[in-house]
Amino acid sequence: MRILKYGYFGEDEAHRIFLANYLELLVLHLGKSEELIFDFDELFTYKFRGRNKSEVDARFAEAVQEGFVDYQHDIFFVGRDLDTFTNHEFKDKIMVMKSQLSANFHDKTFLMIPVQCIEHWLWYIKINLKNPSSTKNESLESKPRKDAKIALYGSARATNQISNPIVEELSMKLDFDYLESRSESFKTFHQQVLQLIIQTMK
Amino acid sequence: MLQKVSIQNFKSLKDVTLELQKVNLLIGPNNSGKSNFLKALESFGKYICSQHEENRFVKNVNDLQDFSFKKKIDSLQFELYFNSESIECEISNSGDGSSDVDYRILFNNEIFPREFSDSFNSHTIEANIFNDDARRFIRKLEREVLENIKIYNIVPFFLVKSSSLNQDITITQSASNLVSFLDNIKEEHPSIFNKIEKDLNKCIPEFKHITLPKTKAENGYIEKKIKLLDKDENGFWADEVSEGVLYFLALLCIVHQPNPPKLLLLEEPEKGIHPRRIREVMDFIFQLAEDKNIQIIMTTHSERVLDEFEDIPEAVFVFDKDEEGATQVKNLLKDIIEPSNEKMDANNLPRIKFVESLGSHWVTGFIGGVPR
Numbered sequence: 001m002r003i004l005k006y007g008y009f010g011e012d013e014a015h016r017i018f019l020a021n022y023l024e025l026l027v028l029h030l031g032k033s034e035e036l037i038f039d040f041d042e043l044f045t046y047k048f049r050g051r052n053k054s055e056v057d058a059r060f061a062e063a064v065q066e067g068f069v070d071y072q073h074d075i076f077f078v079g080r081d082l083d084t085f086t087n088h089e090f091k092d093k094i095m096v097m098k099s100q101l102s103a104n105f106h107d108k109t110f111l112m113i114p115v116q117c118i119e120h121w122l123w124y125i126k127i128n129l130k131n132p133s134s135t136k137n138e139s140l141e142s143k144p145r146k147d148a149k150i151a152l153y154g155s156a157r158a159t160n161q162i163s164n165p166i167v168e169e170l171s172m173k174l175d176f177d178y179l180e181s182r183s184e185s186f187k188t189f190h191q192q193v194l195q196l197i198i199q200t201m202k
Numbered sequence: 203m204l205q206k207v208s209i210q211n212f213k214s215l216k217d218v219t220l221e222l223q224k225v226n227l228l229i230g231p232n233n234s235g236k237s238n239f240l241k242a243l244e245s246f247g248k249y250i251c252s253q254h255e256e257n258r259f260v261k262n263v264n265d266l267q268d269f270s271f272k273k274k275i276d277s278l279q280f281e282l283y284f285n286s287e288s289i290e291c292e293i294s295n296s297g298d299g300s301s302d303v304d305y306r307i308l309f310n311n312e313i314f315p316r317e318f319s320d321s322f323n324s325h326t327i328e329a330n331i332f333n334d335d336a337r338r339f340i341r342k343l344e345r346e347v348l349e350n351i352k353i354y355n356i357v358p359f360f361l362v363k364s365s366s367l368n369q370d371i372t373i374t375q376s377a378s379n380l381v382s383f384l385d386n387i388k389e390e391h392p393s394i395f396n397k398i399e400k401d402l403n404k405c406i407p408e409f410k411h412i413t414l415p416k417t418k419a420e421n422g423y424i425e426k427k428i429k430l431l432d433k434d435e436n437g438f439w440a441d442e443v444s445e446g447v448l449y450f451l452a453l454l455c456i457v458h459q460p461n462p463p464k465l466l467l468l469e470e471p472e473k474g475i476h477p478r479r480i481r482e483v484m485d486f487i488f489q490l491a492e493d494k495n496i497q498i499i500m501t502t503h504s505e506r507v508l509d510e511f512e513d514i515p516e517a518v519f520v521f522d523k524d525e526e527g528a529t530q531v532k533n534l535l536k537d538i539i540e541p542s543n544e545k546m547d548a549n550n551l552p553r554i555k556f557v558e559s560l561g562s563h564w565v566t567g568f569i570g571g572v573p574r
Contacts, residue, residue: 046574047567047570047572047574048566048567048568049566049567049572050566051565051566055562055565055566058559058562059562059563059566059568062554062555062568063566063567063568065546065551065552065554066554066568069545069546069549069551070545102551102552104551
């Protein structure tokens with residue numbers, strides 16, 4: 001059994017809940033639950049927190065460093081909404097953030113950067129659950145963040161009390177192939193994690 | 203100046219030691235022990251200056267239990283380092299089966315009173331409880347540090363109200379007697395009043411004069427109320443100006459009062475102050491420490507206040523509680539920044555740039571002192 005202790009630094013609870021459920025489901029999906037466990041470092045994550053995007057941008061490289069040096073993480077995740085939706089902005093952001101990381105941590109740090117916001121990934125999941133047989137390929141990521149939040153939570157400014165259970169429920173029903181086919185930003189993130197698992201299980 | 207304070211078993215302060223600077227900042231989440239530290243300093247400080255009954259904040263075993271860590275009946279200990287010497291005060295259960303408590307003071311390896319008796323509280327320093335050295339030390343400590351020690355927790359709500367007058371020339375802890383204080387100072391110490399006006403104008407240039415016109419209170423009595431005038435003599439009642447301005451005025455009055463404290467204990471000086479004004483308030487506080495030779499210990503929840511300490515991280519103390527509920531205090535430089543630098547150097551990694559933005563490193567968790 002291989003245990004991968006992971007740290008997370010990001011801007012809100014939705015990313016953290018999504019990530020935890022994603023990793024748990026992925027191990028099951030790949031049939032590796034007897035061989036691999038992702039162990040979330042709760043202590044680190046509740047101490048280190050970005051309150052908004054600019055704070056995540058300013059501090060994530062140092063948070064990654066703290067995670068690996070002080071908390072002995074095996075891998076690290078950084079979560080941040082992109083806010084915009086063009087492909088080149090997404091790629092630029094990934095490149096800029098990677099360049100801020102110390103070389104030692106490049107292969108062990110995963111950037112979870114949903115185009116627009118994490119709610120767009122969840123919105124896709126919701127639509128798929130509602131109409132699993134639909135083949136309509138509507139791009140939600142060009143729609144404003146506010147629309148995604150209203151579609152999920154019923155309000156543009158939902159409290160954690162309202163949003164967390166919804167994020168929890170939807171992320172537990174994630175269909176990897178479907179979301180990968182709909183969202184380029186999810187696909188980028190997912191492919192990195194798959195590579196990690198392949199490398200780890202070698 | 204106080205160099206070091208050690209406290210044991212006072213409320214959440216099971217065992218803490220702080221090496222103090224001229225201006226000190228205590229940060230940490232709510233209920234982490236910052237206010238307990240100020241309270242301990244105030245309570246023991248008053249007692250050390252004068253061992254009168256009225257300054258005994260622990261009067262019996264029940265009080266001792268209330269003040270002790272986890273409400274266990276245990277001795278409270280407090281040690282102050284001043285001018286390279288230390289004085290210690292201990293309050294403990296008398297152990298004779300009664301509800302009495304014993305106070306004893308330790309100075310230069312001598313315990314006072316030399317013989318225990320219930321009458322200790324009726325003696326004073328002059329009553330030869332102490333030897334000459336101890337008496338001299340306590341007098342100096344009182345004069346230079348502990349005189350008029352008080353925690354100021356200014357409540358702007360009180361400052362907007364009209365007030366009846368009395369003979370106040372000392373500001374209360376919440377500054378609720380500000381109107382009365384200003385009225386008396388204007389009459390009896392006009393030079394101090396002018397200095398307060400001048401400093402207010404220097405830091406908040408839109409206000410030039412402080413006036414105290416009469417108003418009719420709801421109960422029909424004639425009272426006075428603060429009204430600030432701009433350079434054209436347009437008047438603004440206290441409830442028409444921001445809480446920050448009133449807070450600032452109260453702070454000025456505290457430090458300019460005829461017998462100001464030498465050790466100023468301040469709770470959250472940023473309260474009601476616009477973020478862009480915080481630098482001015484902090485400039486004023488640092489200036490005050492220099493000009494008036496006052497030592498300052500303040501608490502804050504503002505990252506902007508913390509940012510003002512980027513060049514003196516040794517003056518910042520980070521409060522947290524451990525699993526037992528005991529307050530743990532770390533010095534930002536010695537216990538956080540330096541060990542982190544050593545660790546990063548050993549790993550050939552860049553150092554965490556704490557002082558580039560202390561506030562940001564605090565709220566994101568790098569420094570500790572954050573709520574879960």
